[in-house]
């Protein structure tokens with residue numbers, strides 16, 4: 587069993603990843619902005635209440651998982667310079683089998699209206715904080731010959747009108763992943779490119795686009811999580827370097 591740190595654990599995809607890893611008996615370190623929502627999530631994962639929402643793997647677990655350790659670290663990723671102190675207060679694990687970067691934000695706007703603060707928030711949350719967190723956790727990841735998963739986006743492969751700040755942050759995230767993979771041969775590094783996924787982020791995107799939100803039009807977060815966790819579970823002789831998951 588391993589230890590996995592998940593950013594954006596309170597979000598749709600992050601929670602789904604936490605649920606799957608918890609079902610497998612791994613220890614979890616959950617980060618998000620709200621201490622209250624992190625505590626509620628940790629409580630639900632401990633009691634197994636989450637299983638009601640986790641349809642895909644129902645039936646796959648034949649015996650109750652071992653008691654997992656679930657810790658929470660409130661982190662606001664708009665302030666990458668503060669991550670080091672926050673982690674130091676919580677205690678960085680000596681070994682980390684996996685780091686899943688699932689936190690992210692988006693506000694659509696044409697370049698003509700994108701002011702510097704908007705650019706900086708997208709880049710801080712979606713890119714710089716991921717780089718800083720990775721840097722701080724590298725010793726623990728190296729000790730475990732662990733894995734780093736970056737939840738990117740199909741917007742990180744193609745930038746459409748209105749998506750410049752978000753897409754730029756995700757293009758950058760791809761560069762971060764590719765450089766890290768080349769620099770750290772003991773680690774396995776994966777980029778997951780989800781298409782539109784049925785989460786709060788997508789609900790907000792649809793509102794910004796002035797279009798209706800229907801959950802069934804999008805990939806389920808549990809499906810994206812399943813692909814991500816299967817990359818984590820790939821035998822050590824190979825790495826899933828990149829995978830795209832589009833709604834069907």
Ligand SMILES: NC(=O)c1ccc[n+]([C@@H]2O[C@H](COP(=O)([O-])OP(=O)(O)OC[C@H]3O[C@@H](n4cnc5c(N)ncnc54)[C@H](OP(=O)(O)O)[C@@H]3O)[C@@H](O)[C@H]2O)c1
Nearest residue numbers: 594596597598599619662663664689690739782783785787
């Ligand atoms: N949904 C999609 O259609 C879609 C498609 C492609 C890629 N993605 C990517 O998938 C990842 C997960 O997104 P999601 O769909 O699960 O969205 P979500 O439900 O809105 O979750 C986003 C997560 O990021 C966290 N977060 C946002 N701003 C933060 C900040 N300043 N500091 C710390 N944490 C912050 C949120 O924390 P709070 O709970 O505190 O808000 C939440 O846990 C993101 O990287 C996103 O770009 C999503």
